[in-house]
Amino acid sequence: MNWGAVVVAAGRGTRMGAGENKPYLMLAGRTVLAHTLEAFERCAAVTSIILVVTPGEQKKAAEIIGHEGFGKVSLIIPGGAERQDSVYAGLAALDTEGALVHDAARPLVTSKQITACCRAAEEHGASALAVPVKDTIKVSDGNGFIVATPERRTLWSVQTPQAFLRLELMQAHRQAQEEGASATDDAMLLERLGRKVAIVEGDYANLKITTPEDLPIAELLLARRLGEEQPK
Numbered sequence: 001m002n003w004g005a006v007v008v009a010a011g012r013g014t015r016m017g018a019g020e021n022k023p024y025l026m027l028a029g030r031t032v033l034a035h036t037l038e039a040f041e042r043c044a045a046v047t048s049i050i051l052v053v054t055p056g057e058q059k060k061a062a063e064i065i066g067h068e069g070f071g072k073v074s075l076i077i078p079g080g081a082e083r084q085d086s087v088y089a090g091l092a093a094l095d096t097e098g099a100l101v102h103d104a105a106r107p108l109v110t111s112k113q114i115t116a117c118c119r120a121a122e123e124h125g126a127s128a129l130a131v132p133v134k135d136t137i138k139v140s141d142g143n144g145f146i147v148a149t150p151e152r153r154t155l156w157s158v159q160t161p162q163a164f165l166r167l168e169l170m171q172a173h174r175q176a177q178e179e180g181a182s183a184t185d186d187a188m189l190l191e192r193l194g195r196k197v198a199i200v201e202g203d204y205a206n207l208k209i210t211t212p213e214d215l216p217i218a219e220l221l222l223a224r225r226l227g228e229e230q231p232k
């Protein structure tokens with residue numbers, strides 16, 4: 001199966017509260033976006049990338065891609081109001097059978113993890129990278145009180161990439177749009193239709209840059225990874 005990737009970078013970074021959008025923040029001397037795209041560029045399974053950016057940031061993104069020499073990025077398109085809208089716009093621009101969906105805000109993903117998601121989706125139809133939850137998770141009543149504690153051994157913190165048959169995911173998006181169903185990730189859109197999504201165990205380093213403390217953590221993780229890659 002040939003795989004394309006939709007990399008979504010069209011958020012506003014509200015929780016980060018930085019002077020500019022998260023994909024353009026510096027991380028170990030390069031932009032968050034450059035780190036993210038490099039993993040897909042290095043992944044032999046991925047043949048093309050659609051980058052979805054905040055309207056008005058196409059030029060900024062194109063300059064990074066040109067400087068980095070990322071040849072797989074075939075289109076840079078504007079995203080929508082919600083992540084779901086940005087993903088759908090990217091899927092519509094892709095022409096591959098397989099579609100990976102990845103948050104640009106997850107710059108520590110590895111090519112090996114991307115490939116593992118592709119292979120799992122080829123076997124099971126869809127897959128998502130995830131890690132076992134470490135904390136005990138509570139459900140609240142919305143008024144600040146705990147009402148339930150799901151069994152921790154059944155809980156996974158899902159990440160991206162998530163991998164799908166492109167047309168199946170597009171159909172699931174359209175059905176959700178028709179039914180007014182919102183989703184914070186793409187696997188949800190298949191789950192609600194009773195489709196199976198395989199879990200691919202990743203690692204805790206594949207964090208999403210969301211709030212200010214995430215950036216120094218990502219710096220440390222990157223420095224550790226680079227240190228491990230240095231010849232002894």
Ligand SMILES: Nc1ccn([C@@H]2O[C@H](COP(=O)(O)OP(=O)(O)OP(=O)(O)O)[C@@H](O)[C@H]2O)c(=O)n1
Nearest residue numbers: 008009010011012013014015081082083104105
């Ligand atoms: N309308 C949107 C919203 C989010 N995203 C992307 O989806 C990923 C996950 O979203 P999140 O981490 O929430 O990013 P933001 O929406 O920018 O953050 P916030 O919710 O704090 O504003 C990010 O790579 C973000 O750029 C997107 O492409 N289009």
Ligand SMILES: C[C@](O)(CO)[C@H](O)COP(=O)(O)O
Nearest residue numbers: 083103158159160184185208
């Ligand atoms: C898709 C995701 O990264 C899976 O954990 C997450 O749901 C994105 O949430 P966000 O609020 O759009 O960052």
